[in-house]
Amino acid sequence: MKHDCHYHPNTAAKWHCGGCQLHYCTACMPDADTRRKQGLCPHCGQQMRYLGAATEVVPFWNRIPEFFRYPFRADSLLVIAICTFVPMLVDPNVFGLIISVILLLALFKYTYAIVTHTAAGHMTPPPLSMAFSGAGAGVVVQQLLVFILMGGLIYSAGLVGGPVLAMLAVAFLVLALPASMMILAMEQSVGPAVNPLHLTSLISRIGWPYFVLYGHLILMMLVSGAIQDFAFSQFPAIVAQPLSGFVSSSFLLIFFHMMGYLLFQYQEELGFASDLQDQEAPPEPNRALRVDADLDMSLKDGQYDKALTLVKAALKRDPSNPMRLEQLYRLLWAMNDGTELYRNHPRLLLWLADRRDAVELGKMLQLLEQQEPGFRLDDPALTVSCARLMYREGEHRTVLRLLQDFHKRFPDNEHIAPAYLLVAQSLTQGMAQWEKATAFLNFIKKRCPDHPLSEQMDGFLQQAANHEPLQGPPETTRAQFSLDPASGA
Structure with missing residues (x-):
């Protein structure tokens, strides 16, 4: 079920607080630990429930091209190749039969590992070692027991209700077969995988998408059978046999990946939470x-x-x-x-x-x-910076107000010369008060003889005498007299 974030509508929620009854997205919980599924509610501080990727995962029927590319990754392709071609290379004796059976069991073991691997959020195949290591091998034996028990259920139904009840049992078990495989892969237990209540519960929680999955299973079985018939009718056995085995194994991996993805998609309804794992590790909080x-x-x-x-x-x-x-x-x-x-x-x-x-x-x-x-500002450097910015905007009266009595407020300060040059420029460019501008220029020349700007005063005085706006020093020189606070000039 999709939940939107309380604070960011149309954004999938990843966390839910049972106390506040609020949903939060990743942006609201940047410090949560998605790997450990731990996060504290920003309002009440309680531990929240992690929703995983269920609220934003793409429906499996929209990922059909990705499913069909799945077997052709390095690890899965190696498993298919080994389990398909190696039996053809061994001698047709007891030893060869044993090897063929072991590889067949390895292939089935790998398919069940795909279900749990995908349900945990991995969209890439499990490593090659998952097929040939001893861990998890019991699931193949358990699946055999499930088939035996299903046969026993059908036989028992026939004894109790005759052929009609037996046919109904067959129809139910065939329909519930993918659900049984998913339960077996996730729980590693035979009982739930044959329990009609467990099977019905899983199907009802997933809903109609389960039947869409089932339809894909039927289609893939038909396509696989058609390809095998074509291979054996058009090619010699030495070509048809490996081709048929490769296609069958590929379709098997595709379908088990689809089952795992369906569990991943409906994880909230099924009572667990997982997220996409084949990504870079999240940054530190x-x-x-x-x-x-x-x-x-x-x-x-x-x-x-x-x-x-x-x-x-x-x-x-x-x-x-x-x-x-x-x-x-x-x-x-x-x-x-x-x-x-x-x-x-x-x-x-x-x-x-x-x-x-x-x-x-x-x-x-x-x-x-x-x-x-x-x-009035108390910082001389900041005062000059603000005044220069306002001068560039043509706010000359603001410049004069900011720099009024600057030499009295900040006696012997290194910013007196640039401050009063700004005053003179504002008086000439904004108000045409040439005499007052000349007075400020003479003040700079007299008061700050060692300041680099003093060298420019004669040129400024000549401009003021000609009633010309004070143009200031060239850009190459002006850079030496930056009025920013950090410049110290």
Whole structure:
């Protein structure tokens, strides 16, 4: 049964909390251990039930091409080749017969390993060793016992109810044969594999897809028989026999893979959970992803105070994280929390200046002015960075307000020269106040004679005398006088 994530509709859920009755997807549970099927509910902290891949697995009838490619992987192809061609190479004596029987048992053992391997989430064949090792060999003997017991059930039905009941028993057991094989492969027990209640329960839980599987079984049997008839009628026995054996073995592996996939697809209905295993190992839990998931859920639940607490806690661990600063900024604006914006303005302004976001920087400066009329920044480097960004946007009055009395607020600071050059440029380009601009240029020349910008003052003064906008130093020179806080210039 498909369940969608409570917080991400149309996304398949992987976890379910019985206490909260909520479903979560992988994005909501980035720190869960899917290998061990362990995960704690982000709301109540209880252990959750892992749903596996059942909610997102592709229906088996949509994977028919993949099923028919399955036998032609390295391991499965080797098993088919060994079990098909080796018996043809041995002498037709007792020793050869023993080898042929052993290889036949190995092939059947491998098919049952395919069922459990696929049901566990492996879409590639089991390793070659699964066919020829001693482990799991008992399933072949158990399958033989199942067939004997089924024959006994049919005989008993005939004794009790006559031919009619015997035919009904045959019809039921033939229909339930794939279910019996699936139960035997998963439980390694003869009793459940012949118990009519177990067989009926499995079929009813899977529903109509079971009959689709059964239809594929009939079709593959017919196709396999047709290929064998064609081979023996058109080719000599030395060619027809291995060809017939290869085709029969391939179809056998395909069908058992389909049975395992059907179990994998309906794992929730059958009471177990598994996930796709033939992938890279999941990365180590990332605390940042856990914070993102909790933040996303808090916002969707309307718990903005909780979201703010999460972001602040994350910033304590990593104060300069730009993603967390953006989350803090967006959240505070959404909450219309001017007080918190003012309290966090130093790092938020620095973040906005670093990302060259003049529009948001202007909004932030307006809010700070509203919160504190006559507001002034305490960081000289940040002040110059903000002023330069606003200058590029043509916000010349904002530049003048930011840099007002800069030399008094930050005496002997290394940023005085670039700060007052920005003031002079704003006065000429935005307001045509040439005399005031000239006064600031002369101040730089007198106050900061050792600053590299002083060498440019004569050129700036000449531009101001000609009532020309101050163009600034060439780009190659300007790079030496970066106004970013980290530059120290």
